[in-house]
Amino acid sequence: MRFEKIVVLTGAGLSAESGLATFRDQGGLWSEFDLEEVATPEGFVRNPATVHAF
Numbered sequence: 001m002r003f004e005k006i007v008v009l010t011g012a013g014l015s016a017e018s019g020l021a022t023f024r025d026q027g028g029l030w031s032e033f034d035l036e037e038v039a040t041p042e043g044f045v046r047n048p049a050t051v052h053a054f
Contacts, residue, residue: 033054037050037051038050038051038054039051039054
């Protein structure tokens, strides 16, 4: 298989320039969600639906 084009997505900042919410900026995703609830195995055990929704 031969590909003509390659797209590489990198780093934080990419989302801000494209209009997507960032994680750390004011009003970012971490200000809306508790890190321990959505990004840890323990949070998943407590509430898998919240982790999946995130």
